[in-house]
Amino acid sequence: MADSSKLRKYRSDHEDLETNSRSAIVEAGRVLFLKQGIASTTMGEIAEQAGVSRVTVYRHFPECGAIAFVVYNQMLESILEATRAGVPTGVSGLDAARHCLNALFAAYPSQESAFRYCAAFSSYYAMEERSDELAEWYGAREFQGLADACAAFFGSQFDRETSGRLMALTDAAASGLCGLAVAGSPLNQTYVESRLRSLKELILGQFDSLAA
Secondary structure, three states, rough: OOOHHHHHHHHHHHHHHHHHHHHHHHHHEEEEEHOOOOOOOOHHHHHHHHHHHHHHHHHHHHOOHHHHHHHHHHHHHHHHHHHHHOOOOOOOHHHHHHHHHHHHHHHHHHHHHHHHHHHHHHHHHHHHOOOHHHHHHHHHOOOOOOHHHHHHHOOOOOOOOHHHHHOOOOOOHHHHHHHHHHHHHHHHHHHHHHHHHHHHHHHHHHHHHHHH
């Protein structure tokens, strides 16, 4: 019985250690990817930043792209969470959709780095040659853009055409915010705020035309 208890504790401690190592690797990747880009980051640099061995990194992930993918999903969820928090409870239909778009723009200042990372990952994902192992790794996990992530919500409340147009607007808004995050600079906030207002007016104007 004592041996069984010790074995369970060993397994639990080992699982905790594995979870902590994986979290440290992902966080190290996030820091380095934002600082120097995904393609310019090596597994060795991530291992050093995370304070683990290269063997440990490779035990969890086949290559940098897999870590970048996990960070992407975290960044996307952060944007979605901030957006959802800005939609009042009890609203539905087009009213909810408009609140959703407004909340997306309101979330930009606190989510600027997340938008910037999503833009960088999208470029990386489209341009980098992926190994068979990484393609399989991606395929076994969920990969959604912001518009796709909203599809279930939109699709459950509108007809197919309206839902599609709302998804296209959301995609345009997200793409615009990602582009702004890449082009903008903390040293030029006036430019960023002006572009943000213009983009918001454009998207909401198109939404109002759709809703009319």
